[in-house]
Amino acid sequence: MKYADEFRDKELATGLARAIRAKADPSRAYRFMEFCGGHTHAIARYGLEDMLPDNVRMIHGPGCPVCVLPAGRIDMAIALAERPDIILCVYGDLMRVPGSRGSSLLKAKARGADIRMVYSTLDAIALAEQNPSREVVFFAIGFETTTPPTAVMIRAAEKKSLTNFSVFCNHVLTPPAMRAILDSDTPIEIDGFVGPAHVSTVIGTEPYAPFARDDRKPVVIAGFEPLDMMQAILMLIEQVNDGRHEVENQYRRAVAGGGNQRAIKEVAALFELRDQFEWRGLGSIPASALKLRSAFAHLDAELRFAMAERVVADNPACECPAILRGLKKPVDCKLFGTACTPETPVGSCMVSSEGACAAHWTYGRFRDHQRRLAS
Amino acid sequence: MSMHQRRLDLKNGCVDLSHGAGGRAMAQLIAGLFHEAFGNEWLARGNDQSAFDVATGRMVMTTDGYVVSPLFFPGGNIGSLAVHGTVNDIAMAGARPLYLSASFIIEEGFRFSDLKRIADSMGEAAREAGVAIITGDTKVVERGKADGVFISTAGVGVLPDGLDLSADKARPGDRVLLSGSLGDHGVAIMSKRQNLTFDTEIVSDSAALPGLVAAMVAAGGQGLRLMRDPTRGGLAATMNEIAQQSNLGFRLQEDAIPVKPAVAAACELLGLDPLHVANEGKLVAVVAPEQADTVLAAMKAHPLGRDAAQIGEAVADDHRFVQMATSFGGGRIVDWLSGEQLPRIC
Numbered sequence: 001m002k003y004a005d006e007f008r009d010k011e012l013a014t015g016l017a018r019a020i021r022a023k024a025d026p027s028r029a030y031r032f033m034e035f036c037g038g039h040t041h042a043i044a045r046y047g048l049e050d051m052l053p054d055n056v057r058m059i060h061g062p063g064c065p066v067c068v069l070p071a072g073r074i075d076m077a078i079a080l081a082e083r084p085d086i087i088l089c090v091y092g093d094l095m096r097v098p099g100s101r102g103s104s105l106l107k108a109k110a111r112g113a114d115i116r117m118v119y120s121t122l123d124a125i126a127l128a129e130q131n132p133s134r135e136v137v138f139f140a141i142g143f144e145t146t147t148p149p150t151a152v153m154i155r156a157a158e159k160k161s162l163t164n165f166s167v168f169c170n171h172v173l174t175p176p177a178m179r180a181i182l183d184s185d186t187p188i189e190i191d192g193f194v195g196p197a198h199v200s201t202v203i204g205t206e207p208y209a210p211f212a213r214d215d216r217k218p219v220v221i222a223g224f225e226p227l228d229m230m231q232a233i234l235m236l237i238e239q240v241n242d243g244r245h246e247v248e249n250q251y252r253r254a255v256a257g258g259g260n261q262r263a264i265k266e267v268a269a270l271f272e273l274r275d276q277f278e279w280r281g282l283g284s285i286p287a288s289a290l291k292l293r294s295a296f297a298h299l300d301a302e303l304r305f306a307m308a309e310r311v312v313a314d315n316p317a318c319e320c321p322a323i324l325r326g327l328k329k330p331v332d333c334k335l336f337g338t339a340c341t342p343e344t345p346v347g348s349c350m351v352s353s354e355g356a357c358a359a360h361w362t363y364g365r366f367r368d369h370q371r372r373l374a375s
Numbered sequence: 376m377s378m379h380q381r382r383l384d385l386k387n388g389c390v391d392l393s394h395g396a397g398g399r400a401m402a403q404l405i406a407g408l409f410h411e412a413f414g415n416e417w418l419a420r421g422n423d424q425s426a427f428d429v430a431t432g433r434m435v436m437t438t439d440g441y442v443v444s445p446l447f448f449p450g451g452n453i454g455s456l457a458v459h460g461t462v463n464d465i466a467m468a469g470a471r472p473l474y475l476s477a478s479f480i481i482e483e484g485f486r487f488s489d490l491k492r493i494a495d496s497m498g499e500a501a502r503e504a505g506v507a508i509i510t511g512d513t514k515v516v517e518r519g520k521a522d523g524v525f526i527s528t529a530g531v532g533v534l535p536d537g538l539d540l541s542a543d544k545a546r547p548g549d550r551v552l553l554s555g556s557l558g559d560h561g562v563a564i565m566s567k568r569q570n571l572t573f574d575t576e577i578v579s580d581s582a583a584l585p586g587l588v589a590a591m592v593a594a595g596g597q598g599l600r601l602m603r604d605p606t607r608g609g610l611a612a613t614m615n616e617i618a619q620q621s622n623l624g625f626r627l628q629e630d631a632i633p634v635k636p637a638v639a640a641a642c643e644l645l646g647l648d649p650l651h652v653a654n655e656g657k658l659v660a661v662v663a664p665e666q667a668d669t670v671l672a673a674m675k676a677h678p679l680g681r682d683a684a685q686i687g688e689a690v691a692d693d694h695r696f697v698q699m700a701t702s703f704g705g706g707r708i709v710d711w712l713s714g715e716q717l718p719r720i721c
Contacts, residue, residue, distance in 0.1 A: 001639050010704050017704070045648075047705015226703050342713035363707040366696045 007225030008046070016230040017051040023237045030056045032236050033326055034194035035178060037064030037354025038224040044363035046226040056233065059326030060349075060356030062177055062282055063196060065142045065170075066093050067348040067355040070278040072310035073170055074099035077139055080168065080305055081105070081113035087131060088168075089124040090139040092117040097351050100312040121153035128157070128165040137301045141170045145198040147290065148263040151270050154292075154299055166301040169291050172277060174199050175207045176288035180279075181325055182215050188325045192236040194229065195221035197251055204259025208247045216245040223251040270296060278311060280348035281320035320347035323356050330357040331368050337361060383407045388487045395481070395515025408487065409511060412494035413477075413501065417509035425509035427474060430533040437464040441526040444719040446493065449563045450578030451655075453526055454493035456721060458500035458508075459581045459655055460606070461530040466585040467602045467658065469540045469592050470532035472504065477528050478512040482521040493524065504583035506530070535592060542620030542661075544600040549689040550667035551625060552660045554587060554674055555580070555682040556633040557610055561652035562641045564720055573644075577637050582656030587679045591660065594673030598666025603659050607720055611650040611709045613659055614697045621661075624692025627699040627709060631686045651712040653720045661689060 024030060034040060040060040043049060049058070062068050074097055081088040088105075095106040095117065109115040114134075118124050121138065128136035140150045150167065157165045174196055181188065195208055200221045208219045218239035222232030232250045239246060249255055270293060277289030292300040301307060314320065318340070319333035330336045330349065340346035342358050349357035383403060393400040410418045417425035441457045451459075457477065465472040477497065481490065501508050559580040566575045584604065592599065601621075605613040610632070614625055634642075634649045642649045656679060662670045667685060674680030687699075697709040 001636055001643065004640075004643060008703055010702060013704050045701070045707060046703040047701045047707045048703075050705040362710045362713070366694070366698055366706075366708050369694055369696075 004225065007223065007227045009227065012227055013051065013230060016227065016234060020056065020230065020234050020237060021053050023234065023241060024053050024056055025241060026055060028055065030191050030237055030240060031059055031189055031326060032056070032192050032194055032233065033059040033061045033181070033190045034229070035061040035063040035174065036194075036196045036199070036224075037067065037352065038197060039194055039222065039229060040064070040356060040359050041354045042224055042226050042229055044359035047363070048226060048229060049364065049367070051230070052233065056237070059190060060323070060359065061181070062279065062324045062348070063143065063174065063199075064352050064354035065146070065172065066097050067351045068172065068177075068279045068281060069094075069097060069141060069170060070280040071098060071100045071312035071314075072278060074105065075103065075310045075312060076307050077168060078103055078105060078108045078113070080137060080301065080307060081108055081115050083305075085135050086114065087127060087134050087136045088113070088115045088139060089118045089127060089136060090115060091141065093352055094139060094141060096345070098345055121149045122156065125153060125156050125160070125162070125165070128162050129160065132164060134164060136165050137168055138166075139168050139170070143172055143174050143196070143199050144202045144267075147171045147267050147271065148202060148260070151263075151266045154270055154296060157299060166299050166304045167292065168301040168307070169271070171271065171290040172279070173288050173290070174203070176285050177279065177282065178211060180282055180285045180288070182211065182217070184325055186325065186327060188327060190217065190326060191240050192218035192220070194232050194236070195219045195247070197222060197224045197228070197254070200251065200255045200259070202260050202263050205247050205249055205255065205257050206259075212245045212247045218245045219247045221247070221249045221251050221255055223254065269293075280314060281324045283321070315346050318347035320349045320357075323349050330360045333357070337365070383487055385487045385491055390481050390483060390485045390487065390490065390515055392483055392515055392517070395513060401513065405511075405513060408491055409494050409513070412491070412498040413508045414498060415507045415509065417507060425474075427509065432536055433534040434531055435465055435468045435470045435534060436529065436531050437461060438527070438529045439464060441528070441721060442522070442719050443564065443721050444522060445564075445567050446489070446523050448567050448579055450559075451581040452493055452496055453524065454495075454497035455500040456579075456581050456655060457526040457528050458497050458504060458506070459583050460721060461528040462504045462506055463584045463604045463655075463658075465530050465532035466588040467540070467604055468532070468534060469538045469588060469599065469602065470534045471589065472506045472530055472532040472585055475501065475506055475508045475528055475530045476510045477508050477526060478514075480514050480516060480521050480525040480527075482523055483515055483518045485523055490524065500583065504585055538592065538599075540599060540601045542601050542617050543622075545617065545621035545623055545661045545689050546600070546663070547623060547689050547691045548664050549600055549661045550664055550685050551614075551627065551687040551689070552662055552667065552671055552674065553610070553632065553684055553686045554584075554658045554680045555656075556635045556638065557605070557654060557657065558634060558638040558642060558649040558652035560655040561609070561720055562638045564653075565645065566641070573641070575637050575641055577635065577641070580654055580656035582679055584656065584658055584679060587658070587674065587677045590673045590677050591670050595662055595666045595670035598663035598670065600661040600663065605654050605657055605659055607653050608712050609649070609651040609653060610659065611648070611697070612711055614709060615711050617659075617661065618695040618697050621689070622695065623689045624695055625687055625697045626690055627687035627697065629699050629702045631684050633682045633684055650709055655721065
């Protein structure tokens with residue numbers, strides 16, 4: 001498979017693993033957070049952990065949009081979808097995200113709510129055209145990567161003068177979440193970040209500069225392929241060893257320094273910052289999410305249907321907040337693998353295969369037993 | 376007194392409620408369409424059941440339901456799939472399938488021409504697999520109460536003397552053999568889904584496996600521990616089932632598992648793991664190490680096992696983990712699929 005196999009080459013991986021072992025100073029520990037779920041998934045799926053020395057530890061960050069979507073937003077969507085006039089369009093990975101009291105969109109659909117899984121924002125536009133007597137609502141979710149497609153959809157709806165179409169906007173932003181992790185009350189020990197891949201294709205490298213400059217944390221933007229990850233980890237180790245803290249771009253084949261200006265401008269034209277937004281596992285973070293600008297209020301499902309804000313507290317036994325900050329590991333959580341599994345996720349980290357707990361459960365839990373045997 | 380009856384309009388006509396009502400219209404549909412397609416001496420007698428001789432050894436029986444969407448897909452349709460799926464379930468015991476039943480739940484308005492295509496390919500698949508569809512049933516439900524047609528089947532077969540394949544027979548050190556590339560059926564179906572249409576050369580691998588199984592039984596005899604066809608949930612689900620039932624762990628080699636580039640690319644695009652995608656013409660066999668090479672050679676010599684490979688082996692493991700050495704050089708678990716990857720795949 002072209003453009004994929006080249007970045008999964010075993011020989012190159014072995015070489016990079018050797019270089020990492022050679023550079024990693026055995027007298028110290030290296031703790032790097034990969035922000036994105038895509039990176040977390042790559043680490044787990046390709047077994048990268050087996051190729052890193054013991055003193056290089058990856059901490060899995062909150063960059064999985066379905067994981068951090070709070071139960072209250074799911075409850076709001078379910079309440080909306082239960083109205084007989086509504087067709088709710090969602091991306092498939094949202095279907096099993098838990099709302100409050102064990103609810104989910106999947107269960108709401110089974111009870112009769114008209115919820116359609118779509119693969120593209122334009123599928124939602126087509127549904128609105130095909131169902132003029134129904135209200136079609138698109139459940140928009142994701143980081144900076146998926147916001148431009150939502151913008152394209154909104155423009156398309158405007159152009160077609162659709163009167164039965166609106167958007168339930170849940171788009172969130174990466175830099176404020178990274179800031180929230182660094183500024184949390186409990187001191188966290190992170191020596192650097194593997195910066196987002198797809199998000200950075202949109203926003204570029206500049207938004208990470210404060211983390212390098214002010215927080216003195218190296219940031220290496222990396223692609224989602226396993227070789228990208230290995231190279232980024234090597235670059236981070238070199239920065240730490242050299243005492244540098246810069247934003248470096250490993251993913252130069254896709255990320256330009258200034259990002260995608262057209263997408264940035266279009267998003268700015270359509271969306272504005274929310275004062276606060278609730279993140280599952282991280283709590284309320286200021287200026288961390290987007291809503292439609294008032295000029296597009298007629299397309300904002302929250303206003304159009306007077307959707308009541310719902311806040312649902314996270315399960316107190318769930319260790320996701322500590323896991324997302326790298327303070328604990330999935331196995332440190334009492335719920336991990338007992339009450340909380342990919343089939344019945346309790347916390348954000350178990351919701352999607354990009355979450356720290358789900359990735360560890362699905363791909364890596366054999367290592368816990370190996371470790372237990374070894375000790 | 377014989378009454379004139381208009382012939383079935385196979386070109387433009389469609390099923391209406393009278394075709395399920397037990398009257399003349401139903402009799403005409405059964406005789407004119409199904410008997411025609413399935414053509415055998417048992418159906419020709421027109422009884423509500425069929426009698427056949429019973430073998431002296433052990434028999435196997437299975438039942439299955441088919442609700443695939445779309446009904447017609449690259450490489451087959453719900454009819455051929457129903458026959459293949461049923462005979463394969465019998466064959467996984469090492470048995471030779473003999474007779475099938477087929478029951479149709481048809482939605483009002485379903486076109487005769489489509490029903491005939493489905494019945495014809497069932498007949499053809501049955502003849503190729505060496506089985507006869509000897510009894511059946513048709514029901515018609517109102518529009519909206521089904522989706523075109525649903526098919527339920529049952530099948531019976533006979534076991535060769537002394538053969539008793541079962542997961543509890545597997546032992547540490549046994550080899551895992553796979554008959555060919557993974558994910559073709561699932562990707563072929565997905566490529567035709569209403570909201571997901573994409574162009575691919577991939578066709579479903581839907582095929583009858585009894586011939587391949589017979590060759591493996593002949594070659595491997597007592598070395599065969601068990602066989603499974605990795606349908607819904609893919610190889611991952613099958614290996615985890617085997618691990619649970621055998622109380623063993625398994626170690627697979629990703630490098631050894633055949634996946635066609637087009638399937639790998641489609642999975643990449645859709646965020647799927649080929650190990651979770653359904654197959655309808657593949658089997659996994661666990662074989663004693665001494666016979667593994669012989670059985671693998673017999674598989675490779677058969678057209679449906681041309682790409683067969685040894686993909687791993689059984690190990691003692693209280694946790695019954697299915698682990699895989701990734702092509703990249705790390706290790707990981709191969710877990711069950713969680714949630715629904717794609718409804719109505721078969």
